[in-house]
Amino acid sequence: MIGHDPSAGYAGYNGLVVLLLLLVGALAIAGLVVYAAVVLFRARSARSTPSARGLAAVLKAAAALTWAVAAGIYTRGMLSVLFLDDQAQALACRAATGSDHVVGFDPSYVPLEFGCRTAEGHTVTSAAIPSYINPAVALAAACALVLTGFAINQRKEKKNT
CATH class of the missing domain: 3.10.450 (Nuclear Transport Factor 2; Chain: A,)
Structure with a gap:
């Protein structure tokens, strides 16, 4: 477990680390959502080959949004830590x-x-910390990894054609 120090006694979470993780989480969520919107907007306005470009854009946007969901759930868990x-x-x-x-x-x-x-x-x-946090983060991260893999594969196929 990351963060485990048996000699710490009654030491809880490091407040600075918690605040830093909350800031990074909020920035990651915002950045990923904006990235997904930009990818979809560019794909819609380019329309040269709608099927290939559209699928790649949808996969990239879906991957980014799923990563944002994973970051959001983890950040929600960190909010519980902040008020602990x-x-x-x-x-x-x-x-x-x-x-x-x-x-x-x-x-x-x-x-x-x-x-x-x-x-x-x-x-x-x-x-x-709510018990659903870790399984939900794991599920969202797994889905995001799969979508990212599909997006990378779609990009490689598009370059080969």
Whole structure:
């Protein structure tokens, strides 16, 4: 897990890293959406070979928008982290473990989760970050990879003809 440091005790997420990831996520979302719109607009105005150029443009735009969705979901998870203060961390750990015997926190950026270390040495994932975040990011990223592969393949086929 990226972000795991067992010696950190009750250290949570680094606030500067969280703010930086939120900024990068917001910029990536905006940039990818604008890129997709520009690609579709150029394809519509060029219309020299509508079928080949249109399919390539749609695939590129769909890939960009799907990457934007993945970035948006991850950024949504980071917003949960932003509002996770000390009291919220303690309450989330108490709810996850069912006791007050928490000896430390175990935050992770990839996958995005907030773990609570118990006195027995186990790490229990708390509900501080919504459980749908990681599977949704993985699904969106997988779809984006497939669409990106199709777009690259379509571009290569277009150059070969």
